[in-house]
Amino acid sequence: MSVFDQASVPDPSPELLQRAAGVRRAAMALGQCSDQQRREALLAMAAALEAHAEAIVAANRADLEAAAADGLAQALVARLKLDHVKLAGAIEGVRQLAALADPLGQRQLHTELDAGLVLERVSVPLGVVGVIFEARPDAVVQIASLAIRSGNGAILKGGREAARSCAAILAALQQGLSGTAVSPEALALLTSREESLALLKLDGLVDLIIPRGSNALVRFIQDHTRIPVLGHADGICHLYVDQDVDIPQAVRIAVDAKTQYPAACNAIETLLVHRAVAPAFLAAAIPALTAAGVELRGDAAAQALGIAGGATEDDWRTEYSDLILAVKVVDDLEEALAHIARYGSRHTDAIATRDDAIAERFLRAVDSAGVYRNCSTRFADGFRYGFGAEVGISTQTLPPRGPVGLEGLVTYRYRLRGEGHIAADYASGQRQFSHRALPL
Known part of the structure; x- marks a missing residue:
């Protein structure tokens, strides 16, 4: 993988740290948006992609011409191509995502520990995902829409062979978001080799890295970051x-x-x-x-x-x-x-x-x-499974596994509400836990 082979990972520049912090702030606000606001944001993104379809396809043609001149491998050329038909399919995926049930705020556990002491477990966003991929500019559409629907910010880095396509797509998506409750700053596109490498050191600002590409790409990322990595190295x-x-x-x-x-x-x-x-x-x-x-x-x-x-x-x-x-x-x-x-x-x-x-x-x-x-x-595909889209496919044993859609981009939080309860009362035997299951 040309960008990452034998590369060392630099420290993030002040500019990259500032951009990543901006994505995180936008993601925190996004996580507070209602289901309806996030649905409307996705529909606005789909409309913007349609409005800019000609510019996106033209940018992709330029990428394809440059790839042919550079002798890009045929397998990558096939992934790089984004014509009107493929773009229309990606846009349909965005609208399908908007129609899916809200993955956030879902109560997964509801237990009365004692009278007036109630525990619940609720689904919440991860925060910020960093996605690094080769070719496949339609991945920008899939990842961005999944991120917004699940309340997450996203920092994306495509291969240099897809630079024009990715930039045109992200410009359209951000323009679509500009008229909604979701800040366009929730999405960011990295463009340089140094930024893509430094992304691996953004622990504290990025919560999950998802590589989509070659075996070499995935293994390099797994070996050079402390951020959790979700993906697969091979597809045999x-x-x-x-x-x-x-x-x-x-x-x-x-x-x-x-x-x-x-x-x-x-x-x-x-x-x-x-x-x-x-x-x-x-x-x-x-x-x-x-x-x-x-x-x-x-x-x-x-x-x-x-x-x-x-x-x-x-x-x-x-x-x-x-x-x-x-x-x-x-x-x-x-x-x-x-x-x-x-x-x-x-x-x-x-x-x-x-x-x-x-x-x-x-x-x-x-x-x-x-x-x-x-x-x-x-x-084996998120769209075909009815997920609307996928951020990638995971072959790890722990979940999420297989095509990773909305459910793979949320975590959960325990919330406990009491009325002055203290642990000492239970340790001394003055009070007893009931652990009574309540309706979800």
Whole structure:
């Protein structure tokens, strides 16, 4: 990752500290806004994006031209592109978010500890999130809208390849916010390499960092900040084709999971096929995948069944983000599970099978954020889940896990209301706790 490779992390400049403090102040005020005020802010943001659509798409074309001249990797070029159709989808996501239930002020626990001493746990914003991403300028739309809806400020840093697009988008969003109860200062865009690195030292001003990009980007951030990091380093997703399978259906799933958007982190990189069905399945899958432009690399058994390229140990560990697919023939479900456990990234893995027992074993045994039956791994997406958008996908075991939407951007606070109660009375036995559950 060019910006971060071998880089040292500088101390934040006075200017960056001032901007970050401004975002935090705006975030504190945002957290006090009503549900209706935050809804109206999102609708104003969506309208502003529509009004500035031509300027945003033009800025993106300039970024694409510069990327082509610089020889940017094809996978990043695919993520960088933001045409009218893709922008319209992002805007629809903003409006979908505005329509979702308010994630703030939700009472999660309500207990009477004793007469007149009542405890509740209520959802509140995190504060300020810092998001660092490569390419994908539409991420600015998703992150900004999720942040505002959940009452959080956001400091964003896109890759230099998307600089024009990100600036045009943020300008539109801030203009949309200018006529609402939400301050435009709740959103900030970093533009320089030094600022993006110094962001990692803004503990106390930034509450969570979310990296969206390459393995190198995520690992660098995890290793160079004291701020909590949410994200995933790899997207090595698998499709296992069981012996009892609807072959035409499984072929369609495989083609979609690999080719619908190969640069996405939820595209499959390895296809595992049960030995008993491998001849029939590969006879149908090889021409379908080849026709879609996929380069196939197989183990010895897969090559014997018609796959031209050979796969090495490295192929099982590689996130191609391209039209390349590794294929392995396995003896049974257990071998498939062992392969996924060894090489998978705990992102999203799927099984194609008609056998209910086998499917349940797979769904229970695979320790990934998303585990699917008879459908494409490309459904691992916040918008497709109905979250409106996502700030990223987390493969960590602790929540939030999978596509992170509004619920992943809130925490909770315990509130205790009493009438002069003191702990000494309970320690001495003068009073007793009741711990009576109250309605939420």
